[in-house]
Amino acid sequence: MRTGRRRWPLRSYLVALLVLFVVTAGAGIYAGWVQARNDAVSAARADASMAADLAARQIGENLATVRGTVESVASSPGVAQVFANPDACQLAFSLGGADDGHLDVLRPDGTVACSSRPAAAGQTANTYAGASWLPGAVRTPQAVAPVRDDRTGRPAFLVTAVVPGLGLVAAFVDLTALGNAAGDLFGGTRHLEFLITTKDHATVLTRWPDGLRWAGTAVSGTRLRTTGLGVDVTGLPRLYGRAAVEDTGWQVFAGADRAAALADADRLARRQALIAALGLFAGLLAMVVVQRRVTTPIGNLRTAVRAATASGNLDTTVSVTGPREVAELGEEFTTLLATVDRELQERRRAEEAAREHERNYRQMFEASPNPVVLFDADTLDIVAVNPAAVAYYGRPGDTLLTMTYTGLLAPDDGDSANAAGAAAEPVERDRPQRHIKHDGTIAEVSVTTYPTSFAGRKVRCAVITDVTEREHLQRRLRQSDRLESLGQLAAGVAHDFNNLLGIINGYAGMAAADLEPVAAADPAWRTLHADLTEIVAAGDRATALTRQLLSFARADPAPETRPLDLNTVVTELDTLLRRSLGEDIALITDLTAQPWRIKADPGRLEQVLVNLAVNARDAMPGGGTLTIETAPVTVDEHYAAQHPGVRTGRYMQLRVSDSGTGMDKATLERAFEPFFTTKPKGHGTGLGLATIYGIITQAGGHAQIYSELGHGTTITALLPATDDLAEPDTAPVQRHRPGAGETILLVEDDDSLRAITERILHNAGYTVLSAATVADAQHLARTHPGLALLLTDVILPDMHGPALASALHGTHPGLPVIYLSGYTETILATRSTIPAGSTLLTKPVSAHQLLHTVARVLDHAAAEGPSPVSRHAE
Template identity: 35%
Template sequence: MPTSDRQFRALAENLPTLCWIAGPDGYIHWYNRRWYEYTGTSAAEMEGWGWQSVHHPEKLPDVLERWRASIASGQPFEMLFPLRGGDGVYRPFLTRVSPSRDADGAITAWFGVNTDLTDQMNAEQALRDSEAKFRTLAQAIPNHVWTALPDGQLDWFNDQVYQYSGAAPGELDGQSWAAIVHPDDVAAIANGWAASLASGASYQAEFRLRRADGLYRWHVSRAVPIRDADGRITRWIGTNTDIEDQKSTAEALAHLNDTLEHRVESRTAELLQAQETLRQSQRMESLGKLTGGVAHDFNNLLQVISGNLQLLLRDIAGNAKAERRVHNAMAGVTRGAKLASQLLSFGRRQPLAPRVVNIGRFIRETDDMLRRALGDEIEIETVVAGGLWNTQIDPGNIENAILNLAINARDAMDGVGKLTIEAGNASLDDDYTRLNPDATPGQYVLLAITDTGCGIAPEIVDEVFEPFFTTKADGKGSGLGLSMVYGFVKQSGGHIKIYSEVGQGTTIKLYLPRTTESEDVVVPAVAGPVEGGSESILVVEDDAEVRETSVATLLDLGYRVLQAKDAQSALSVVESGSAIDLLFTDVVMPGPLRSPELARKARERLPGLVVLFTSGYTENAIVHGGRLDPGVDLLPKPYSREALAQKIRAVLAKRN
């Protein structure tokens, strides 16, 4: 027997670990006493490959594979696996095996040691359980609870600290907690904390902590050291207790006049803030009404221009120069219509037609459109969470919102960078909505758009949703893009939040209300030739120029056309007995009889009649809660000849 083997055996017989020796081929020919004591086996049972009987059958194939690979490669073997004791219980062992080589490098034997990790793993689990109990208790305590490392670096806070301060998890770690301490108190706190760290004595101090709304409240902080068996400090555990009320009472007794003055000032500030909030709400309401009225007249004007240009285009067919000028004018009409739509959107006056949509599928379907709009230098990544909820949203408007945000991101990245679009489920709780009063608690589908652009300066980040505010150069933007997205999301019952850091990029999160309804199946419109018909259409429009243009367009499409200047006149035409297949009426008209009432009365007299509304601004006649009434067909102004023709045929098809 080689000397090294004898030495190993002599040493191994007295070790508390399980030891063994194998030949170059892995055939085990010797075990120490501790092995037989633990496994309750005999040498005859264990010799060779008999050790397999005390291995867990589920782990054995992996052990064999690893052990044979080591034998083949000559490399040391190390693995954690369970071994069965004589009592039938499997315990975790860490096995390390090393080869012994001769002078030529050939393996002469393998020396193995199995170390029982049961106590170690139990101790680690006990530590984890203890830590979990501490965390559970600390989360249940209404006070602030925190822990620090032996050097004084704070490394954990309970949820009450984050809820109070409004900070995100991790933001207060290390020395960053000083950011929420009143500036006048920082120096004294730091000196006291340093003294406790040096002496190991308990810590106590009173100071002011900033709340999420910016107000400071007095707290008393206490911390005690936790020591190990050798007396070394392993951790500090601290609490902060709100003593603002006690402080206020003491100050009130000592300085009654100052306290009264402070209360008056505080109450005045609250009233001023409430008045400012009310004024802002009233301003937005007034602005919404103003934009609605402007959009109505503007869209009527655009309809006259657009309709006549389209009719003129047919008259000048073949004259390339004239056609080019008309097309240029039509492009201006399109831009004007977009501006009017943006005005209505930020004023929350859009007639939304929501559908049940799966946002994940929706953004995947817009991928090609975004890539064409952003160019090859923008990398687009789409991340959709599993089990995504549905939302009820206007598909056209959410597509415009995504495109608007993507184009803004492209400009912020100067045409080169990465755009990430993420969709997932989110719940806004009372804690969040308390810090964001414009949000409503509930479940939402979260759509987040992140760029790697220049970011937005902190002093203007709160202004980016204001109408006509823009950071772009003159002539590069109307300042209505983000405000349009904001208005659409709010009108849809959602919430919008922006996060930005200069030089790092921007994330805009859209929270869209969840619905439990099944996704609507949307059949895409099939583009085809413009078709007219021979049916009879009653056109009701108070604006003479708009009416004349609409009638001319319908006649050009082959329809028989009747016309009326208001709802009362239109009802007279209906009652005259004239054959009418479709009522094409403006929504907003003068007179005592409103368009929805005209539609109802006309259907009573002509049961087969179908109705198509048109408007530049619907007010609340056929839109309630920001959404088109069920069963209502609307063609927004200004509309093209093609759009009118297709909508007329679609509405007439409903008679069948």
């Protein structure tokens, strides 16, 4: 297996070792050479320092001896005899050699009275007259150097002592001999150079060798440098040691030849370099041997292994030459390759199965249309999500991976969060939960979870199904079914109720009419007349209540619909609505500029608006705002699928919103139910919204309510648009004529209702034949051939009204028929079929409506034959 680090071949390691050897040896040789040179320099300087010290000490002792001798001679009593008798001079002076110096007794004028070195033959100088040092020496002792010794002509060190009244004693020490003596005594094996300067290091007193040349020379005029890597006066590099001569302060420098001092170190370095070269040669030879006997066979082995790997044929023999270890390595590689080949085949099969499994899982996970979330079973941390979950929750995948599973739940769903953890059942199916999306929307979901593993962790896989739409549709369907059942119940009750109302209203009305002349003339009957009037008013209110029930049930008689402008209806009611709302409620109307016409009963639309305004007023006891909006909308298939009962097409939308107290969820679900109200007892029938619901749905529309506690209520109605043109109502108001004795066959199974109807018709001038059953009616028809009209109930115990009419038409062709029914048209459609061209009156029927309809049908029959279809409702 390859790694990111680069691996070097064995040859490179050998070369690197050789280079390391050369570098190490070179560094060692260099360091040894430098150290040897430093040691040689230090030893040479030490020798020079010692020699300078010895020479300075020796010179100091010699000079001290010279001073002592001069002072001794000058103070000797016999010195006066020397001045008096020069021939008696016997002075002797020696520092180790004949030419080291001499001792003279001088007269004040510089002439020599006695000398340890008499003038040689041919020498004329026997006086020091004119010497620069003489005047001072006559007065005080002197120690001066260098001075020229007139006797020898060489530089010398002069030491004088005064002989009072007679002259002086002077000793001349030869500086050249002094330097030679230092060199002979202390030059040693290094052949040190000795240089003596004045105390201020300004003038050379003597040098060895070649002292005569350099004595008296100014140091500044030479190349002398005695510090660091020194240089002598001739420019030769030297290593100097220095010492001071006692009493005189002279500086004695002993200098070793630097080149000679470093010669041994250089020889040692050369020997070491030779040894290193021999070692390098041996290393090269060893590297060649290793290259041929080890590296090359290993390279051949690697080539063979690579070829087998590249070809994929690992079942091959790898043979190499070389040492036994290398040959055995080749055999072991052959065995290893065969083993690896078998393992690779098994691994390939396992990896292919794993990849197939991973592909299937990944495809199922990534392509799942349902959101899938993997979360840690212990900590509930989300560890993986699929693209459907990212799209569903509206959060980036990275954000979801930083959340816990409980972060997806609605805040008040703590129990569901706990159940989703490690304590949950192994497999939980269809657990209802509420999840919150990125925009704050709370969705109802069904979650199935089961344990699994992911990246070595124990996790649970949650498959999430959004059931918000399904739950919404189910709730709406349940509400629709409940309202439908209540509507059928209301329609069924209305039949008997209408019969009772017809009897009550008929008798009370007739009694009130009969008493009206008497009550006007006699105050005693006035109270009874008033009571009858109240009964009639109560009956009218009961009739209106029945109409509301039938409106809710969408089963009342067909309204008088016509094309109209919804904006016009709202505008015409504006004044009435503002008066009904009161001054503390603001009415805002926002009407569309391009309304579509609708087909509806304007009176019922006005009833819808008034009921909504009254409900809104009651929901805003402290005042508020009522907004009425209209807008054209088009319902598509998606919206229709989410709202049962709505068809696709064009609609005018009527939206009424208030800023009142609103409703809770429980109240909202029952808002359209009849007789359901949250108002105090006696403050409402509970039919307001139920009536609105019935009117809108009967018009082919759809009603929807939305409300939140503290945020008001909004009711939205969709009314189908029509392309029919509006037709103005130009029909004149007609009044019914009195009867002219026409014979009317009345068929009614309710005795009381039949009696009151017979009385109304009789009082209006008609001849009435009453029958409670179909058999009685058929008998009367056979015995009275001159029937002018059949007035029959639709639903009869032994035969329905349309069947009776059909039977009578056999013996009375063209007999006009008016049907009466306390049932709604919806129920009648399931129980009996009313022929086309017939007239239907829905109970309870007022006397005016009954007489007006009878007169109209008779007149029409007399003029044109059978009457057209006409349906009326009060």
